[in-house]
Amino acid sequence: MLIGELAALVGVSTRTVRHYHHLGLLPEPERTSGGYRAYRMRDAVLLARVRRLAELGLSLDEIRDVLADDQGKDLREVLRELDDDLARQQEAIGARRARLAALLEEPELGADSAVSPEMGEVLRDLAPDGSAFAQLDQGMLALLDTVADPEDREWALRALRPFTEPGVVERVHEMYARLDEIAGADPGDSRLPALAADLAAHIPAELAGAMSGSEEWMDLVFAELTPAQAVVFRQVVALLKKEG
Numbered sequence: 458m459l460i461g462e463l464a465a466l467v468g469v470s471t472r473t474v475r476h477y478h479h480l481g482l483l484p485e486p487e488r489t490s491g492g493y494r495a496y497r498m499r500d501a502v503l504l505a506r507v508r509r510l511a512e513l514g515l516s517l518d519e520i521r522d523v524l525a526d527d528q529g530k531d532l533r534e535v536l537r538e539l540d541d542d543l544a545r546q547q548e549a550i551g552a553r554r555a556r557l558a559a560l561l562e563e564p565e566l567g568a569d570s571a572v573s574p575e576m577g578e579v580l581r582d583l584a585p586d587g588s589a590f591a592q593l594d595q596g597m598l599a600l601l602d603t604v605a606d607p608e609d610r611e612w613a614l615r616a617l618r619p620f621t622e623p624g625v626v627e628r629v630h631e632m633y634a635r636l637d638e639i640a641g642a643d644p645g646d647s648r649l650p651a652l653a654a655d656l657a658a659h660i661p662a663e664l665a666g667a668m669s670g671s672e673e674w675m676d677l678v679f680a681e682l683t684p685a686q687a688v689v690f691r692q693v694v695a696l697l698k699k700e701g
Contacts, residue, residue, distance in 0.1 A: 458496040467504045474504065480517055482507055482524065514539050575614050576602040582621040583629055590636040593681060616664040625659075632656060642685040649685060653692035660697065669697040 464471045477483040483504055489495050503524075510520045513536070580598060584591045601613055620629050635652050642648070660668065668675060675694060679687045 458501070460494050460496065463496040463501055463504065466501055467508060469504065469508055477504070477507060480521070482517065482521055514543070573602055573610065576610070579614065579617050579621060582626055583617075585630040585633060588630075588633040588637055589640065590686070591630075591633045594633075597678065597681075612663075616661060616667065619661040628659060632659070636686055636689070639685045639689070640683045642683075644684045644688045646685055649689050650692060653689045653696060656689065657693045657696040657700075660693070665697045665700075669694055 458466070460471050460474055464474050474483065478485055483500065486494050486496050486500055507520055507524070510523060511517070515523070576598065580595050584595050598613075598617070602610060605613060619625065632652075632655065635648075635655075639646060639648055639652065657665075675690070679690060682690065
């Protein structure tokens with residue numbers, strides 16, 4: 458058989474066959490006098506096996522390991538791991554569908570509606586209409602909710618919930634308004650130290666510890682702020698470190 462005949466018999470493309478040759482999954486056959494690869498039935502059997510394993514979801518590296526073990530012990534182990542992965546994926550899909558169902562029940566959907574329901578509740582409580590700084594803060598919290606693993610997401614929600622308590626939300630909105638006011642101010646503006654002190658005084662202890670100990674993350678945050686706002690938050694971090 459020529460390569461096109463082999464590919465048609467097994468149901469793959471000739472490009473796939475060449476790729477498997479390149480990776481060492483399928484040995485190169487002898488060539489005819491004209492320089493063409495001459496495949497035998499055993500090549501088709503091996504290629505079909507590679508295809509079946511790939512359709513099960515094994516990576517090409519895993520397939521190579523399986524093919525190297527004539528007893529099939531590695532295949533059983535790999536298939537168990539694959540089954541575990543599929544179970545985790547199924548659980549994740551179920552959670553995503555539940556989130557979508559909750560979203561579809563919402564009367565209005567916004568750009569950050571797809572965050573977890575718990576974070577969505579926090580964002581709705583904290584964000585006053587028309588605040589540029591609140592919008593920036595919402596975007597960063599939505600990013601955190603997206604990239605964090607479940608344990609870190611739960612920590613973030615626990616650290617943020619004190620801001621949503623009665624009487625505190627209004628204070629948060631006031632802080633947002635003051636941060637909006639100094640957005641275009643000079644970094645030496647006399648209002649900045651007082652604002653920094655007020656912010657530091659109202660940050661819950663758990664969140665304060667994270668802010669004062671995560672310099673890399675705070676540097677990323679500072680880069681998104683105006684010069685005056687960055688000065689305020691650098692002073693906030695300094696105050697939090699001083700207070701321990």
